[in-house]
Amino acid sequence: MGRPAATVSPADLDAFLKIQFTGVIQYPLCVTFTKLSILYQYRRLFPNRDFKLMTSALIAIMIMWCTGVMFTGIFMCTPVHKAWKPFTPGSCISLVPYYYGMQIPNVITDLLILLLPFREIQRLELPFKQKIGVAAACFLWVM
Numbered sequence: 001m002g003r004p005a006a007t008v009s010p011a012d013l014d015a016f017l018k019i020q021f022t023g024v025i026q027y028p029l030c031v032t033f034t035k036l037s038i039l040y041q042y043r044r045l046f047p048n049r050d051f052k053l054m055t056s057a058l059i060a061i062m063i064m065w066c067t068g069v070m071f072t073g074i075f076m077c078t079p080v081h082k083a084w085k086p087f088t089p090g091s092c093i094s095l096v097p098y099y100y101g102m103q104i105p106n107v108i109t110d111l112l113i114l115l116l117p118f119r120e121i122q123r124l125e126l127p128f129k130q131k132i133g134v135a136a137a138c139f140l141w142v143m
Helices: 010-045 049-074 095-123 128-142
Strands: none
Touching (some): 010 049, 049 095, 095 128
16 A cells, blocks of 8 residues: 555555455456457457357356456455455465466466467468568557
């Protein structure tokens, strides 16, 4: 909160931790819907059956990732309110493995989404320079 811990009132700490707790719901939803929008745009641009199958697999992975991250985040503490009332008796999972478990699949799906259209771009009947241009545009659009 930008202040020494000793100067933060319990009410301020409680409010801050409640707001921070909402992030375990908001973050995976925002990431997932952003990636889903890109994947559905890919499906519209490249109607190939195999490509649709790959995008469907990534869509399913993203939905499972989102669900897993959200439920783990919501129920990381027992009882749940221990997440914003740290002095409540109970226990919480270790945050470092939680964040690794959340971010490693996130980065992997980012890379898969980024690389997914390049096979389809390679199949286009265009001169090589135009293929490079389409690939660059696709790369910049995703970024």
